[in-house]
Amino acid sequence: MSHNHFIGKLLGIKDKNIKVDEDNWLKEDVRNGLRCKIISATLTYIPKACKCCGCVNAGSIVKNGTKLTHPLLLDMAGCPTYLELKKQRFLCRECGQTFIAETTMVKKRCHISNDVKHSIAVQGTCNISEKDIAREHRVSNNTVKRVFGAFYNTFRQTYTYLPENLAIDEFKSVKSADGAMSLIICDSDSHRIFDVLEDRRNKSITDYFLRFSQEQRAKVKTVVVDLYGPYQKLFQALFPQAELIIDRFHIVTQVNRALNMARIGFMNTLKKANDLKAKRDYRKLKKYWKLILKKEELLNGTEYRYHRLFKGMVTERGIIDYILSLDEGLRLNYNAYQTIVFTVTHRKPDLFRSFIHEKQRGLSAKMDQALKTFRQSERAIVNALSYDYSNGLVEGINNKIKVIKRTAYGYRNFSNFRNRIFIEYKLLEIKTVA
Known part of the structure; x- marks a missing residue:
């Protein structure tokens, strides 16, 4: 195998259309006051169709120069590393428009590689502040927020399933939340967070659970709560078939x-x-x-x-x-x-x-x-x-939530806070499945 193959494997370049320059593939430069490493490579291939008009390539698409980009890679030997990637530019003779070669390594119009984003997401499962993650990956704090925000739909409730055994408790929320306290709902069997509600007031809880069908709510067997009287009456009304359990x-x-x-x-x-x-x-x-x-x-x-x-x-x-x-x-x-x-x-x-x-x-x-x-x-x-069910698992999660807030010196936005809670508890499972 050629050196090109091993260099690409070392850098995590899986796209076969990217060829690392054989002769002068590694350079050193100073950027933002830091000595960094620059890997030279070229992205080119024969497109099957035009990206603009959809015309199938039958000799109508020709090469039309290159565009130089510098996507950020993961650090190599403790130094910031960039890929000096020459992307092939194509001209479609049918529509007269040009388009640029695309790769799975970097998203379109983005200068941060997917490996860096993946590393940011995995680091989010650890109890580290977003600023520390941003500093370690040499990106902005907003970039870290965008990476975490990309998982928002993953944690969005679909209202099609309810666990048979629920454990419910409240915790101190953020300033932007509608109520002073937020509600956490867990599955007592799997010991997993099911959802986090912004507000613990009766109307908000009622509106949330009524989005589930009556058949789903009828399947709930037990609900563990504390001695707060309004909770008991509320959950008895929402889950008429369930046995109410007070946490010991x-x-x-x-x-x-x-x-x-x-x-x-x-x-x-x-x-x-x-x-x-x-x-x-x-x-x-x-x-x-x-x-x-x-x-x-x-x-x-x-x-x-x-x-x-x-x-x-x-x-x-x-x-x-x-x-x-x-x-x-x-x-x-x-x-x-x-x-x-x-x-x-x-x-x-x-x-x-x-x-x-x-x-x-x-x-x-x-x-x-x-x-x-x-x-x-x-x-x-x-x-x-x-019953053997209790709110012990929820209390443990609440302690972890307090640590998350303390590490970040607090959160202002509830959506970001909710995302981070779910990421720390669920992202590794999602990545394994993917």
Whole structure:
């Protein structure tokens, strides 16, 4: 094989109509203050028909000089690399018009090779800012946006299919969005993003899902949401055949916050007291707040360790027993918290039902409100203890979205932001299929 073949293979030139110059194929020059490499090549072939009038070539199309272009290639040996490509110009004797030879390596009227665009698209799947991608590929930031924007139709919703199991949550959106919060919809089975809505308000959600046929909405089996009341009523109306599931994390969070507020309320009473013992107890409640929230079954009751505030050896179980002995209200709130956590952890729907309907005395207002919320969403919470689906996958995606925003120092345009989310999660799959 000739050197031309190996040079073309090294540069990623797959178009057989492009011939690298044999004699003086590599030059060096200074452009934009940088030393760059220039590869000389020629693009020529015999056209089958005229691009202007469509006349079939039967000797009527002749060569008519060349046009010099400099498409950008991927860097070679860390240097900017350009292809000095002489494109053949053709003259059609039938219509008298001229046209230029085309190649799959570079789009028409474009000076950036498709390999560079492909590399930009693949880099978009990594958590890198657009400016860094542009700087690495020696293009403008707008070029990167255009490459990402080319995938917009790929991620456009067709409203012909709905997953059987949905997981839905909101996240902080961009300033240009219609609402302060946007909505993310995921497939609970494939753990993939299904769509991202600009607005989480009821009207926007209703308008979106009503675009799907009634048959598609009837196929949805489960919908996982948080404890936000309007969501539950809305999704029950949109998916009448689906079972509503409350995310277990939000169940535990409700009683977690209630217990924390009860602890802080008791600490404030100790803070106002002038008693030395009360101040010591205040410091203990402040220091061991994580231990109070720990699952009771995981508390160590056999291993003694020295604790400065107790001035002696004591177990975790001993610390909790002492703290709960300080206040009856705190003990009752602690027991309610541990009961809810136990029923959620070990999936005890019957125990959960009986506990929330029991008459509880001595609980804080926040804990009472949490139990009242559980009673209002009883069926959906029982489903959470019966099904394995949760919003854990959505929370993980939300964390990734926050990282995307932080890396880019924020987004102004929601469409660009939505595109980048989908690119980071789906582009590699699309490229593999293609």
